Amino acid sequence: MNKTVLITGASRGIGHAIALYLAPLGYDLVLHYNSNKNAAEQTLKEIESLGGHARLLAFDISNRQDVEKKLTDDINEHGAYYGVICNAGIAADAPFPALSGDAWDKVLHTNLDGLYNVLHPCVMPMISARKGGRIIALSSISGVMGNRGQVNYAASKAGIIGAVKSLAVELAKRNITVNAIAPGVIETDMTAELPTEEIEKMIPMRRMGKPSEIASLVAYLLSDDASYITRQVISVNGGMI
Secondary structure, X not given: OOOEEEEOOOOOHHHHHHHHXXXXXXXXXXXXXXXXXXXXXXXXXXHHHXXXXXXXXXXXXXXXXXXXXXXXXXXXXXXXXXXXXXXXOOOOOOOHHHOOHHHHHHHHHHHHHHHHHHHHHHXXXXXXXXXOEEEEEEOXXXXXXXXXXXXXXXXXXXXXXXXXXXXXXXXXXXXXXXXXXXXXXXXXXXXXXXXXXXXXXXXXXXXXXOHHHHHHHHHHHHOHHHXXXXXXXXXXXXXXX
């Protein structure tokens, strides 16, 4: 039986790149999306064209009851996941004096609460399967060093790092590794509006990263070769820190 990997936010950006990178590697992929069904279905078609196997799963990661039901039902029907890639997230940037309570709550509920909401229904089945596992959460350079105008986003991504480091200790003896990836500025929809020339001056490599450069690291962390890597935060940022 192939190993099953859940990817949240798989319909676009880094999640889409991860799904396409993993498609030919023999995993059974569970592609999560929230509202963009057309993009998710297109991702599914691309995976199938590469000879991969996948199914779609829709839920709002900030809705705890919905997430638990959808994931529990899927696990009961198909079995425990070997890998969980917590990629889905949002940003709502503003200088702190202008940062609304709603923007704070929405980002924290989605990015940080969403991590709990997704992982909590998955971990016990993963433990019970006794086959080890891989949990990979997408943090951000903002969660490592902070960033102007992103107090809410940085707080959520820093929280992910703390959760990953703690969960890794709890699950290590089960041969389940837990790691975080902290991307720098990556070419996605979320960065499309940024002033490219100004941003690239801040990056020693003088370019933005490609989603595939995150996806290849995810593939490595999922592999047997990475079985002794856990509790780590791996930065991929062109030398920014």
